[in-house]
Amino acid sequence: MQFGVWAPRAREVELVLGAGQEGRSVPMERTDSPREGWWTAEAEGAHGTRYAFRIDGGDPRPDPRTGWQPEGVHAAGAVVDPATFAWTDSGWAGRSVHGAVVYELHVGTFTEAGTFAAAVQRLDHLVELGVDVVEVLPVSAWDGPWNWGYDGVAPYAVQHEYGGPDGFAAFVDACHAKGLAVALDCVYNHLGPSGNYLAEFGPYFTDKHDTPWGAAVNLDDTGSVEVRRWICDNALRWFRDFHVDALRLDAVHALVDDSPTHVLAQLADETAALSAQLGRPLGLIAESDLNDAVMVTPTAAGGRGMDAQWDDDVHHALHAWLTGERQGYYADFGDAEVVKTVFEEAFFHAERFSSFRGEVWGKKVDRATVPGTAFLGYLQTHDQVGNRAIGDRIGHLLSPARQAAGAALYLLGPFTPMVFMGEEWNASTKWQFFTSFPDPELGKAVSEGRRGEFGQHGWDAEDVPDPQDPATRENSVLRWDELGAPEHARMLDWYRTLTGLRRSVPALADADLRRVRVDVAGNALVLHRGDHRIVVTLGEGTDVEVGGAPVEVVAAFTDGPAPELLATGVRTAAESVVVLRVASAA
CATH class of the missing domain: 2.60.40 (Immunoglobulin-like)
Incomplete structure (x- = not known):
């Protein structure tokens, strides 16, 4: 060869x-x-x-394009021949990410074993939950057995401890057999701190730009044509050789590129061409903090050509309103009027001043041309949980009714909804930041840096878990035995009810932002979705009129008395969410 x-x-x-x-x-x-x-x-x-x-x-x-590092990232790589994979998904037609129920999954903590093979055994749970797309956190090889995945140094390789390339192919094949599409989280904006030998081969990095992680990946300097090819070939390989359906691209705002054609636009055009060749949809989902719909604007119209982008404003609006937290980037969020703005306009910081950034941020979304499903909405993500000092989930901060309310809003809202693993049953386990670098000096630096960072924000350093302690990863593993407990089963049933409604009621999957309306009155917030209303009450119970016509309760979750129907509305409990159908739309 x-x-x-x-x-x-x-x-x-x-x-x-x-x-x-x-x-x-x-x-x-x-x-x-x-x-x-x-x-x-x-x-x-x-x-x-x-x-x-x-x-x-x-x-x-190791080869900069190595597909497998069986003995770790410092050792020789291994040849990967895709023809050896025994695929059974020839009938798989693919799945667009738009409007899909996405499930964010970290292989290393989804099960105790932390492997693709073990994850396959839990796919029926995702099917029953109503998931359409499984978004897998990065699998590209890093130094050590356990990691979030964002310290990868071999973007073409599949972490050996997870099951290597054969294990990943088998996982994707099994997902397709269950009717589940697979999205893979890819990190092209930086490489991890241990095992990165790219600079010895060529100008993979440039001093022309800076990033939070050091030298920027070379996208527009001498030698960048080949580096861009290295990125695009990697992305296309996941689609072609591993039958992946979509890619989630990490922190694309850090892909600094002053070329005439941005690397994302190049990738979007090449992905579209491969999609036509393969005869199935291939998606690109960007994580961007720019609050600019140029990211999801077609390349022919001067955009970056992504199919969808994460929308942290949805998270921030719901989190701050439901929890009352106002620190850091939550400072501008927190009341129901902000939730209204985000659900009607997609972004809150859209030509508005951001106190956290200290400047006017973002651009308004043209609701006539950009659908709500171009934005992913969520109540939790790996970032928003794991980057808290102790990795506490939303269920650790809220009553069940408040979590249920947040879930109803984003799962029945205009966005493409994403569930973070374990959220659906209000998992008791935290999800904490963990690493397993073999180099003791690097491990010590990571541990001290993590505690020092949170210490500056008022946390007791002793409360911040040591990323290098094996117990930190172990404490983050989901406990599947919880599903049988009544309090967890109740939340799981609620999430299944919501995904079922989204799938069966067209109005609850409507992506047209121009038809979204949110009313705020006292303790109540009412999200209008066609002939349905999602009524959330925080604080004291209240009487809510919803349109001058008789209504029926479709679903409800409350920590108090059951909702009571009025002639043209509902009397709610102090903390509750009620999904109503109006006899005739207002």
Whole structure:
């Protein structure tokens, strides 16, 4: 087979076959093919063959495009041959992300075993919950067995402890067999701190721009054509070789690119072309804090071409209103009028002053051209839980009725809803930040840095869990035995009820933001969705008129008395959410 690597500055490159330092060396020839700066060599190899590259007599390093690191990110990689995967999903037609119920899943804590194979055993739970798309947190190889996934250093590789490339392929295949699409979280804005050898091969990074993680990935400097190809080829590989249906792109605002064509637009066009070739929808979901719908505007209209983007304003509005927290970036949120604005306009910070950022932020969304489903709405995410000092979930902060109310609003609202794993049964386990770096000095720096960061914000450092302590990961693993407990079963039933309503009632899946209306009166907030109303009451119970016509209760969750129907409205309990159907829409 032919081995190749891009190393434009190298004087000589050797292919090292074998797993150890004493592997057999094969001289490589600079061929400038498929593009300038490439070196190639012919050698025997097959799925699983160990190999690395030696640049100018240095230590053997993993291939920047390695697909498998069985002995860790510092060792030789292994050849991955997609033809060896025994796919059974030839009948899979794909699934658009728009309006889908998305479920954010971290493989390492979804089950005690923390593997793809173990996750497969829980897919029926997701089907019964009403999930359409399983969004998997990053699986690209990092140093150590456990990690959130955002410290990956081998974007093409699949973490070996999870099950490697074969395990991931089997997971995707099993999801498709259950009718579940798969979205994969990909990190292109930075690499982790241990095992990153890319700079030894070529100009993968540039000092032209800065990011919160150090030198920026080179998207517009000398050599950037090949780096952009490295990113786009990686994304297309997940679609083509692993049958993935969508990609979630981490923190795209950190992909600083002054090129005439932004790398995201390039990727969007190439993804569209591959989608046409494969005959199934392929989605791109961006995480962006820019509050700008240019992200989901087609490239032909000058946009970045993403199918959807995370909308943290939905989270912030619901979280601050329901919990009363106002610190940090919650400062501008917190009352029902902000919830109204976000649900009607998609963003709160849209040409409004952001006190957290200290400047006017965001742009208004053209509701006539951009559907609500272009934005993901949620009550929790891995970030919003795990980046709290002790990793406490929304259920640790709220009464069940308040969580149920938040869930009803985003699951029956105009956005593409996303559930964070365990949220659906109000899991008791926290989800904390954890790492497992083998290097003791790096591990110590991470632990001290985490505690120091939260100490500056008033937390007792002793309360902040040590990311390197194995117990931190263990404490974050979901407890599936909880599902049988009444309080957890009740919440799970509520989430299933909501997804069922979204699927069966067209008005509750309507994506047109122009038809969304939210009324705020005293303790009550009423979300209008066609002939349905979602009534949330916080504080004291109240009488709510909903449109001058008789109503019926479709579903309700309350910590007090059951809702009482009035002639054209409902009398609610102090903390409750009621889904009503109006006999004739107002």
